Amino acid sequence: MNLVSKILQQAVDEFAQLPGVGQKTAFRFVLHLLKKDPQELRKFGNTFLQLQEQVQYCKECFNITDREVCDICSDQRRDHSTICVVEDIRDVVSIENTEQFKGLYHVLGGIISPLDGIGPSDLHIAPLVERLQSGEVKEVIFALTTTMEGDTTNFYLSRQLQKFDVKLSTLARGVSIGGGLEYTDELTLGRSLVNRVPYESSLAK
Amino acid sequence: MNLVSKILQQAVDEFAQLPGVGQKTAFRFVLHLLKKDPQELRKFGNTFLQLQEQVQYCKECFNITDREVCDICSDQRRDHSTICVVEDIRDVVSIENTEQFKGLYHVLGGIISPLDGIGPSDLHIAPLVERLQSGEVKEVIFALTTTMEGDTTNFYLSRQLQKFDVKLSTLARGVSIGGGLEYTDELTLGRSLVNRVPYESSLAK
Numbered sequence: 001m002n003l004v005s006k007i008l009q010q011a012v013d014e015f016a017q018l019p020g021v022g023q024k025t026a027f028r029f030v031l032h033l034l035k036k037d038p039q040e041l042r043k044f045g046n047t048f049l050q051l052q053e054q055v056q057y058c059k060e061c062f063n064i065t066d067r068e069v070c071d072i073c074s075d076q077r078r079d080h081s082t083i084c085v086v087e088d089i090r091d092v093v094s095i096e097n098t099e100q101f102k103g104l105y106h107v108l109g110g111i112i113s114p115l116d117g118i119g120p121s122d123l124h125i126a127p128l129v130e131r132l133q134s135g136e137v138k139e140v141i142f143a144l145t146t147t148m149e150g151d152t153t154n155f156y157l158s159r160q161l162q163k164f165d166v167k168l169s170t171l172a173r174g175v176s177i178g179g180g181l182e183y184t185d186e187l188t189l190g191r192s193l194v195n196r197v198p199y200e201s202s203l204a205k
Numbered sequence: 206m207n208l209v210s211k212i213l214q215q216a217v218d219e220f221a222q223l224p225g226v227g228q229k230t231a232f233r234f235v236l237h238l239l240k241k242d243p244q245e246l247r248k249f250g251n252t253f254l255q256l257q258e259q260v261q262y263c264k265e266c267f268n269i270t271d272r273e274v275c276d277i278c279s280d281q282r283r284d285h286s287t288i289c290v291v292e293d294i295r296d297v298v299s300i301e302n303t304e305q306f307k308g309l310y311h312v313l314g315g316i317i318s319p320l321d322g323i324g325p326s327d328l329h330i331a332p333l334v335e336r337l338q339s340g341e342v343k344e345v346i347f348a349l350t351t352t353m354e355g356d357t358t359n360f361y362l363s364r365q366l367q368k369f370d371v372k373l374s375t376l377a378r379g380v381s382i383g384g385g386l387e388y389t390d391e392l393t394l395g396r397s398l399v400n401r402v403p404y405e406s407s408l409a410k
Contacts, residue, residue, distance in 0.1 A: 003269075003298065004268055004269065004270055004275050004276045004277060004297075005260065005269045005270050005271050005275075006271055007252075007255055007256050007259045007260060007271055008256070008260065008269050010252050010255075010256075011252050011253060011256045014248075014249050014252045014253075018234045018237055018238075019233060019234070019237055020230075025225075027295065027298065028224060028295075029223045029224070030256070031293070031294060031295060032223055032224055033223075033253070033256075034256075034260065034269070038257050041253060041256065041257040042253075042254060042257050043219075044219050044253050045250045045251065045252070045253030045254035045255075045256070045257065046250065046254065047212075047215050047216050047219045047250070048216060048219075048238070048246060048247075048249050048250030048253070049247060049250035049251065049254075050212055050215075050250075051212050051213070051215075051216045051235070051238075051239075051246065051250070052243050052246040052247050052250065054212045055210065055212060055213065055239065063209055064208075064209065064210045064213050064239070065209055065210050066210050066211055066212055070209045070210075071209045072209055088236070089236065090232065090233075090236065092209075093208060093232065
C-alpha cells in the first residue's frame with residue numbers, strides 16, 4: 001500500500017494488526033469510518049481509550065468487568081454453589097448465550113501447554129482453589145477444550161481440588177444436535193457410542 | 206452476545222459497524238487488543254482521534270492528506286499535464302500500486318447515480334473544470350468503473366470538458382493478463398475482439 005497521508009497509513013496499520021485483517025481490509029475499514037460524521041470517528045477513538053482505562057478483571061472469576069466484582073459473581077439469583085471453569089472470556093459468552101447455566105464461572109486465562117511455555121502458575125488456578133475454601137461450592141464443571149492440553153489441565157485441576165468435598169464434572173461430548181453421523185469425526189462418534197445414554201434422558205425438556 | 210461489561214460491549218459494537226464484521230469477529234478483535242499492553246490499546250484509540258483531527262482532503266485533487274495540498278499534487282517530478290479521474294481514494298491507491306502512472310489525480314467522490322440520488326453537483330466536477338482553466342493540463346484519463354453509472358459519468362464529464370483543448374482517454378478494457386478466455390465474461394471478451402490491437406503493441410515493454 002502506498003498512502004499519501006501518514007495518519008491514514010497509521011490508522012490502516014492499527015487495523016491491520018487485528019487477526020484476519022490485511023492491509024486492504026484495514027483500508028476499507030478506515031475509509032468506512034472517514035465517510036461518517038467526525039463525531040462518530042471521535043467516539044470510535046474514545047471508546048478504545050475508555051476501554052483501556054475502565055476495563056478490569058473480576059477479582060473473583062477473572063471475567064472482564066467495569067467493576068471490582070463482575071455482574072455474574074455479584075448476582076444473588078445465580079447459583080453460587082456451582083463453578084464452571086473455562087479457558088477464556090469468549091467461553092463465558094458462549095455458555096451465557098445458551099441460557100442453560102445459572103452458576104458462576106472461573107476464567108483460567110489459558111490452559112496448561114508446556115510447548116507454549118504455559119504452566120499451572122501462569123493460570124488463575126490458585127484463586128480457584130481459594131474460592132473453594134469457604135465450602136459454599138458443591139460442584140466444579142470443567143468446560144475446557146477436548147485437546148491434549150485441555151485434558152492435562154482437567155487432570156491437574158482434579159488433583160488440586162480432590163481435597164475438597166466437591167463434585168467434579170465435564171461437559172458431555174458427543175454428536176452435535178442436528179449433525180449427521182457422516183460429518184462427525186471418528187473419535188467423537190466412537191466416544192459417543194461408548195458413553196451412550198438412556199433414551200429417556202436424551203429427550204429435550 | 207451477552208457481555209457483562211458495558212465498555213466491552215461498546216467496543217464490540219464499534220467494531221461491529223465496520224463492513225463485513227459481525228459481533229463475534231468484533232469480540233475477537235477486542236480480546237486481541239486487550240491481550241496487548243495498555244499503551245498499545247491507548248495508541249489504538251489515539252490514532253483514530255488523530256485521524257479525525259488531522260485528516261483533510263487535498264484542495265486540488267480531493268485525495269486524503271495531512272496537508273492542504275497532497276504529496277502527489279505538490280510533487281514537481283510528476284507530470285502535471287495529465288489528470289486521472291477516479292471515483293474514490295481507493296482507486297488512487299490501486300493505480301499508485303501499479304507504478305505505471307506519473308500524472309496527477311482527481312477524486313470525484315462517487316459517480317453519477319440517479320437511483321442513489323447522486324447527481325453531478327454532489328461530485329467534485331466543478332473543481333475539475335477549474336483545474337483545466339489554466340491550460341496546463343493536456344490529457345484527462347477517465348478511470349471509472351465500466352458500469353452504466355460509470356459510462357454516464359464519463360459522458361457527462363466529456364461534455365463538460367469539450368470546450369478545453371485536452372485529450373480525453375479511458376483505461377483499456379479487455380482480457381486480464383494471465384486470465385484464461387473461459388473465465389472472461391462474454392461482454393469483455395466480445396469488446397476485446399472488436400477493439401483488438403496490433404500484435405506488436407501488446408508486447409510488454
